[in-house]
């Protein structure tokens with residue numbers, strides 16, 4: 006187990022380094038002049054040259070990369086061009102909102118997927134199964150941002166139950182929760198639809214296995230067989246997909262924050278793009294990519310925890 | 321006992337009609353999609369304007385038609401571009417084997433950490449938002465997907481007897497790749513391409529909604545939605561039509577791809 | 593305690609079990625033999641109320657006097673484990689791989705008998721002891737993959753015994769085990785049946801297992817019970833042409849002597865092959881393969897007649913036929 010963790014962690018560090026190189030390369034080495042992007046074509050050559058010096062752009066790229074990484078290792082992501090404050094501070098300020106949204110979204114996704122998937126599997130071939138499958142097929146084709154707009158139209162514009170967007174700040178906990186309801190639903194419905202199909206087919210496969218027959222022969226109720234015996238065994242493929250989908254959750258969060266004008270990292274990225282704030286974008290992109298990789302790492306470890314057979318093999 | 325292929329027929333019908341409308345927009349739209357008529361803004365659906373007009377009095381149907389064409393071009397170009405590169409890499413990896421194969425597959429694993437949105441964000445930050453960036457970003461995420469699929473399929477072909485026979489007859493690995501591997505993996509790739517086309521349509525819509533894609537005045541479903549979002553109280557109907565178009569086209573190509581896969585090779589069957 | 597008459601299980605027009613009748617008393621030890629597809633497992637499933645959903649059941653099946661043919665799933669659930677319990681062929685597959693075996697055995701004790709955690713644990717230890725699992729304390733926390741094949745089958749037996757069933761059905765309990773272990777499991781089942789005055793039904797391809805463990809025998813073919821009687825007598829003097837074929841095709845004793853580490857030889861074979869369920873002749877299922885076939889065999893089914901050793905459903909036994917020839 007510990008050897009497995011060690012090897013996996015080594016791979017993780019390498020992957021993170023490789024990602025940072027890709028991010029740095031795309032944003033610094035590709036033909037493109039940040040000074041030009043920032044100042045626009047109207048700026049004089051002198052002004053651009055001065056900005057380049059200020060940004061340290063005159064050093065060779067490898068040097069700048071090493072400086073960047075060394076800074077990050079110290080918790081220093083550089084200083085935002087447009088806000089004039091440390092990027093780390095900007096991130097820290099907005100992270101709680103993004104994390105809450107991503108977490109609540111993932112939770113609701115799991116609830117939807119497990120409930121719908123198991124229900125569908127237990128009604129295999131009957132009306133309930135068909136209904137869930139049709140809904141989930143639709144869910145896969147619906148863009149999350151459009152669903153979000155529809156939710157706003159219904160629950161904010163027409164029914165006025167929830168605010169159409171914006172965020173009152175954590176000092177108003179109830180208001181904060183209220184403004185996270187629609188974003189969470191929008192985020193989870195689509196992901197949940199994808200995951201419900203995985204859950205269903207995985208559960209159907211498990212239900213064919215012998216130990217389910219044993220559980221039935223033991224006189225256990227169908228609900229108990231489903232939740233205690235089928236579900237845990239069906240969970241392994243579901244978790245794989247959750248890990249693979251985590252990229253989707255993260256990008257979904259970025260999109261949804263923009264639909265609801267929520268001041269999280271996703272908004273920050275777009276503000277920074279509009280401000281031509283490359284340093285900030287670079288830091289955020291690295292962070293998001295790192296989160297995706299970390300999620301996959303977590304899934305690998307979670308496998309070993311769920312499945313004792315795997316644990317034994319890794320020991 | 322073969323059931324009537326509902327998904328195939330429905331998928332083909334939806335995808336077919338979207339494609340037809342997109343093609344039609346090259347030669348005919350009810351109005352010039354960009355023609356502004358401020359006096360006639362927010363018109364309700366009528367015989368003249370089937371779905372009414374928008375905040376600038378532009379005809380909604382004409383805009384939707386041109387947007388369909390734009391979306392499909394973006395999706396097509398990016399899937400062909402990314403798919404092309406991915407297939408070459410995958411087939412090459414399979415033919416070479418060893419560390420080359422390992423390296424290519426490792427790198428393609430790595431790029432899974434970059435969703436299309438993230439890539440588009442990087443490009444937009446450096447070059448400013450544009451349609452080309454959208455194409456590049458979507459093409460980019462298709463590279464590892466196709467590399468993976470074609471390597472997997474190619475590896476299977478390499479285990480077949482006629483490949484051994486070919487090698488024994490002294491044929492080069494590249495010759496064998498062109499003569500035998502490519503024709504044998506074509507079906508799997510076409511199926512994947514159909515599915516990825518649907519995914520690309522969805523990605524294009526999201527990117528243009530976020531302002532990273534097609535820039536005005538080129539109409540796109542995503543941008544029409546972000547415009548409509550600011551007008552929800554005035555003209556909620558404008559937020560419905562473009563979304564429906566996205567759903568119909570994504571559903572159409574998605575169903576089509578899935579059901580062709582199920583029909584052509586049950587072994588590839590896998591829930592999405 | 594179990595009273596079955598004219599029990600049938602059908603998939604559309606195809607009978608997987610046709611008009612089976614039998615009575616089981618406490619302490620009975622019954623063997624069921626027959627070729628693959630003869631309906632042995634279907635009989636067992638019917639007794640558990642676990643036939644596939646696509647199948648329809650008819651006839652009379654009384655458990656402790658209650659008619660169960662049309663019982664609901666909930667009614668069946670109340671009887672499973674408490675009246676009739678069952679163990680299966682592949683002990684590894686039959687155990688939930690993600691659960692400690694102790695948890696698995698404790699589950700029915702807690703849900704059905706309402707025992708507390710500690711009570712259920714103590715009871716499970718007793719059960720493990722009873723089925724001869726070494727180091728029961730440690731076994732509680734083991735996962736199925738950590739046990740040997742024989743130990744897994746013992747866990748399954750402990751699970752089946754948890755709620756004191758009156759009838760234990762073992763569907764090929766030893767096929768997946770090597771010969772020596774198979775013998776010990778068989779002996780364990782016999783001992784349990786004696787100690788608990790529990791009826792035992794062993795389904796097997798292996799005539800040695802049946803000979804060793806059971807006193808009565810049912811011979812099945814094509815969904816019919818074709819011959820029945822005392823195990824020892826039928827094995828030494830079979831009457832029905834099918835039973836004779838089955839015994840003739842049995843591997844020689846010296847070939848079948850258990851060799852440690854090997855699986856037992858599986859299927860005895862009779863010349864000709866078993867038709868698909870829908871293609872079975874309407875009369876005697878064995879007609880077409882039978883060496884002693886009469887003209888009416890194909891179309892009419894014989895009732896059961898006395899043989900020297902028990903009963904057999906064969907026209908050859910009909911006094912009218914005999915007087916003709």
Ligand SMILES: Nc1ncnc2c1ncn2[C@@H]1O[C@H](COP(=O)(O)OP(=O)(O)OP(=O)(O)O)[C@@H](O)[C@H]1O
Pocket residue numbers: 603608626627628629630631632633634635644646869
């Ligand atoms: N779900 C089903 N649908 C249709 N036919 C079935 C189904 N399950 C079983 N059968 C048929 O019922 C018949 C009896 O099967 P059963 O499993 O009882 O045989 P068996 O005697 O236990 O054979 P084996 O020794 O191989 O276990 C077989 O012909 C089988 O094909």
Ligand SMILES: [Mg+2]
Pocket residue numbers: 632633634763
């Ligand atoms: Mg069987």
